[in-house]
Amino acid sequence: MYYGLLALLTRSLRQDARQLRNHVFRLTFVAFIYLAMLFAALTAGMYGAPGLNFFRMIAWLNALFITCAGIGFFASAITEEKEEDTIGLLMMAGLNPLAILLGKSTSRLIQASMLLIVQFPFMLLAVTLGGVTPLQIIAAYAALLAFMALLANVALVWSTVCERGGSAAGLTAVLLVLYAIISPLSPATSAALAGLGLPAGTWYGKVIYTVLDWCADISVFDRLSRIMETGFNESVFSKQVISNLLGGLAGFVISWLIFVPSTNRTTAGASRGLVLRSTARLQIFSPGRAWAMPLAWKDFQFLAGGYSFAVVKVFAYVLLLVAFAGFSAWTSGVNGIYWEGIGELYSTCLLWAVVIEACILSARIFHDEVRLQTMSSLLMLPRSIPYLGYTKAFGCLLGLAPSIGCLCLSVLLRPRFDITHLLEMMISPYTWGVVLAFVIFLHLVALLSLFVKWGALPLAIAVMMPISACCPIWQLLFMVVVKGGLRDSLGEFAATITVWILMGLVCFVFQMMIAARLQEIGAK
Amino acid sequence: MANPPTTGTTQPVIEVDDVVHSFKGRRALDHVSFQVMPQSLHGFVGPNGAGKTTSLKIICTLLRPQFGVVKVFGHDVVDEQKMVRRKIGFMPDHFSTYRQMTVYEYLDFFAAAYGLSFSQRTRVIDEVLALTDMDGRKNDLISGLSRGMQQRTSLARVLVNDPDLLLLDEPASGLDPRARIELMEILKALRSMGKTIFISSHILSELAELCDAVTIIDRGKVKYSGSMHGLLLTSEDHPAYRLTVSGEADGWADQLQGLPGVLKVEQIEGRPEYRIEFDETQMDTNRLLQGIIGLNIPVSAFAEDKRHLNEAFMDLTERGVR
Numbered sequence: 001m002y003y004g005l006l007a008l009l010t011r012s013l014r015q016d017a018r019q020l021r022n023h024v025f026r027l028t029f030v031a032f033i034y035l036a037m038l039f040a041a042l043t044a045g046m047y048g049a050p051g052l053n054f055f056r057m058i059a060w061l062n063a064l065f066i067t068c069a070g071i072g073f074f075a076s077a078i079t080e081e082k083e084e085d086t087i088g089l090l091m092m093a094g095l096n097p098l099a100i101l102l103g104k105s106t107s108r109l110i111q112a113s114m115l116l117i118v119q120f121p122f123m124l125l126a127v128t129l130g131g132v133t134p135l136q137i138i139a140a141y142a143a144l145l146a147f148m149a150l151l152a153n154v155a156l157v158w159s160t161v162c163e164r165g166g167s168a169a170g171l172t173a174v175l176l177v178l179y180a181i182i183s184p185l186s187p188a189t190s191a192a193l194a195g196l197g198l199p200a201g202t203w204y205g206k207v208i209y210t211v212l213d214w215c216a217d218i219s220v221f222d223r224l225s226r227i228m229e230t231g232f233n234e235s236v237f238s239k240q241v242i243s244n245l246l247g248g249l250a251g252f253v254i255s256w257l258i259f260v261p262s263t264n265r266t267t268a269g270a271s272r273g274l275v276l277r278s279t280a281r282l283q284i285f286s287p288g289r290a291w292a293m294p295l296a297w298k299d300f301q302f303l304a305g306g307y308s309f310a311v312v313k314v315f316a317y318v319l320l321l322v323a324f325a326g327f328s329a330w331t332s333g334v335n336g337i338y339w340e341g342i343g344e345l346y347s348t349c350l351l352w353a354v355v356i357e358a359c360i361l362s363a364r365i366f367h368d369e370v371r372l373q374t375m376s377s378l379l380m381l382p383r384s385i386p387y388l389g390y391t392k393a394f395g396c397l398l399g400l401a402p403s404i405g406c407l408c409l410s411v412l413l414r415p416r417f418d419i420t421h422l423l424e425m426m427i428s429p430y431t432w433g434v435v436l437a438f439v440i441f442l443h444l445v446a447l448l449s450l451f452v453k454w455g456a457l458p459l460a461i462a463v464m465m466p467i468s469a470c471c472p473i474w475q476l477l478f479m480v481v482v483k484g485g486l487r488d489s490l491g492e493f494a495a496t497i498t499v500w501i502l503m504g505l506v507c508f509v510f511q512m513m514i515a516a517r518l519q520e521i522g523a524k
Numbered sequence: 525m526a527n528p529p530t531t532g533t534t535q536p537v538i539e540v541d542d543v544v545h546s547f548k549g550r551r552a553l554d555h556v557s558f559q560v561m562p563q564s565l566h567g568f569v570g571p572n573g574a575g576k577t578t579s580l581k582i583i584c585t586l587l588r589p590q591f592g593v594v595k596v597f598g599h600d601v602v603d604e605q606k607m608v609r610r611k612i613g614f615m616p617d618h619f620s621t622y623r624q625m626t627v628y629e630y631l632d633f634f635a636a637a638y639g640l641s642f643s644q645r646t647r648v649i650d651e652v653l654a655l656t657d658m659d660g661r662k663n664d665l666i667s668g669l670s671r672g673m674q675q676r677t678s679l680a681r682v683l684v685n686d687p688d689l690l691l692l693d694e695p696a697s698g699l700d701p702r703a704r705i706e707l708m709e710i711l712k713a714l715r716s717m718g719k720t721i722f723i724s725s726h727i728l729s730e731l732a733e734l735c736d737a738v739t740i741i742d743r744g745k746v747k748y749s750g751s752m753h754g755l756l757l758t759s760e761d762h763p764a765y766r767l768t769v770s771g772e773a774d775g776w777a778d779q780l781q782g783l784p785g786v787l788k789v790e791q792i793e794g795r796p797e798y799r800i801e802f803d804e805t806q807m808d809t810n811r812l813l814q815g816i817i818g819l820n821i822p823v824s825a826f827a828e829d830k831r832h833l834n835e836a837f838m839d840l841t842e843r844g845v846r
Contacts, residue, residue: 272624272625275624277626290632290635290636294633294634297633298633302624372621372623373619373620374622376616377616378637380586380612380613381634381638382606382638523581523587
């Protein structure tokens, strides 16, 4: 019983220990920290508290990396077995649900924790640079480890429930957004409840206020901000650490309890999420017949979610606007709805929705063809690889249309919308510099998804950061964008054109690499 | 190297000429040459790692040959890829399907990708569904189909552009006997419709029954390419027949040897069976049988002496780990 319980976990950890690339990856992480520390030491004279600056950068980098990488890494723990129809085989091999969860998810949590643990002794060196105490470093790493435990097990719940990794990752991301916004919302909710007269002395009042009090402290992002403050002297075992660990434990237990019913349901097979069949009642939302541009049709319907998901998204965005307006009305009265502020917040949320959706689609656009082994069939069509790539991208763009459309509307309908400001932004090299960075990032995600089984998105983030620091293209771009002499309209426009040319060149290189890799995969 | 039977000056559908291809220094194809004639069902046989899939991928334009020339319907697979792709249908050795689609959506997608109009697609899909006996499952999700059904769906997909040449890589692997037999029946029907089928398979008994011609490849080299009949004959020089007698098994060899034109008679492993090789310039099959009956030999069976494809395969390919 004991051996069976830990068999898969032991195997995963042994495999991890034997694979050189894992150690190289961790070493690279440590090397990056060394480089950052070297930079901090060299520039120590220019800034106050160089240790704190260095530590702040690394801690936030870790938080960002855990958040981005965790979504894909942890959410695919069980879904990857489901996608390959191997859950049944694991069960037949005598592994019980607990053993599978330990082997598939906890092993990943341990592997990911190793990334933090290997950094820790090196991070203590930051103390010698000045401005940071060992307590701050220990507290930050405890906070990050607890957050990682929470993320891993929340993702595990979705991985157990969902049939596909993409759905599990998406739902994990939604919960993560809730996790991030619940913290700032809790004090406001407490104040509003107190304003409405909820008595703090009653038992239910105590429960509600205590829960809201804890909710205000669960966010790792707030916790890191507090840790970074000078003179930090709180306990390592904060509410954030305790609540995140308890949340993680709860997630694991829930996954364990629902494992059998969820996996039994999935072995019956055959689901495609929100995409309706042509035999469904709401035929209007089914994919229908293929368009004259069939790859665009396929990717719009089956990768981006199709008509039904588009409708769901628009509905969700409208609901979000109503929720913002409702919250504003609740906190300041109906006449006091602060439309300008809501408009800004709403546009920002939609912009993030577009960014996240675009990232997910670029990670899946070619990866799904690799996973389903359909690349050879596509390459056999009498079409060129660029045609395949561009029509697929067009299908994904159609999938993004509801989000982009709502974003544009939210910008155009803002109370103090200024068309000249928008036009200025459109010719600004800063804007195009950001667009260039994002477009390159999307290309990088798509390219990396052709090399790795999962986690192209976090890997792209990890690759993009050092590239941003070292790549000559970026230095050139930086020069073009910030060059003081170009800050008249003509100069700005010239700079923008330069950015466009750069964007075209870089995209062309990436697209050539993607095409070559697709050909290679198709011929495998 | 013998070629499959040709009808007059018919141009081969596939011409593979002196192709060499290596992967990381290991030669997968070593001066491979063979031809596939129109409207034939040509088997492609070889042990694992012999170079079958590499050859198929070169023929279907997925891989470029490093040396040599491959032509399909007279079009070079390197220079005229699009022309070649329009005329062929390739079914890889794995399920290359979008599991979240229904069968109809999947076929409609590929038909549209081949540039068929809406009405053409409707007609063609109905035809291929009927041919593959999938019309009752057209609204089922592919992920919910059995292996055999998924394989039929793949075959239906290959047929949507009405290709003249089908390249099938291990189409029967992993299928149960019923699904295999049904697949072979579909292939026979396709051949009767005038399609040329080039099929790589390990299931030799079915290939022997089905194929007109065969190419055997081992360690990147073609060991045989020609008619199936020619491969299965036990003697290349003279016709040979197998005589099975009833009753007393021994003692007939001397008498049979005395017949005019008979070159060699041997009893097979103590059984009541004799292998008779004769000179076709002096004797034909009818006269041989008449001569045997004239000797009052109690004939139980008399048939051309053929090897099983398994035997021919084992004779031609080398032992060893690949």
